[in-house]
Amino acid sequence: MSKYLLNKFLFTVDRDPELVERYRSDPAGTVSWWEAEQANRILNCHDGECSTWLRFDETERAALSTHDYPKLFELGAHPFLTLTLFIGMFERDYEPLGFQTEYARRLAHITMPYPDITT
Template sequence: MSKYLVNKFLFTVDRDTALTERYREDPAGTVAWWEAEEANKILNCIDAERSTWLSFTEEERQALATHDHVALFGMGAHPFLTLTLWIAMFERDWDEPLGMQLDYAAKLAHVEQPYPDISC
């Protein structure tokens, strides 16, 4: 797994409201577009500066395309990045205060320490 690439995806999608909405409405399409167009851009460089080797594994693609934060956490994606993005995408779907966050946590309740390594 490329923790770097998954975390870069989560970070960049969360920082762009239009992209956040696009990912909410069309996750598989957004993942495919981002991997093809954005994944290999080198941060803080001109668009012409690109790498060619970064791509998601099929497992990463599937977890991102299905909004599966449990699988992403198990693969080592940073939980803060998934949580903040999930809040932006799904908090509005819950009527009770902190409903989304409590559901997020409940789905990870089976995870015991030590947690998966989130270092890059």
């Protein structure tokens, strides 16, 4: 498991409106594409620099592919990254603040101490 890779996915997708829409409409395809094409690129570096070893495990891939943000939080994804991305994807489907309320409701079963979000 790589909390770094989960957070990197959430961070990079959230900053690209086209990727946000792609992830909303085709989550499994977006996760597969991103893992193959983007996961090993080094953030804030030119295209020639990359690593070769970063991959999601099956649990991470499944949670990302189904928009399962409670599971992502349990896996250690940073809550600010999940909240901002999923607000961008789903708040249009709810009344004002409705998605934020739904997010809180779906995470209500998690009690302190919260999962470790350090990377």
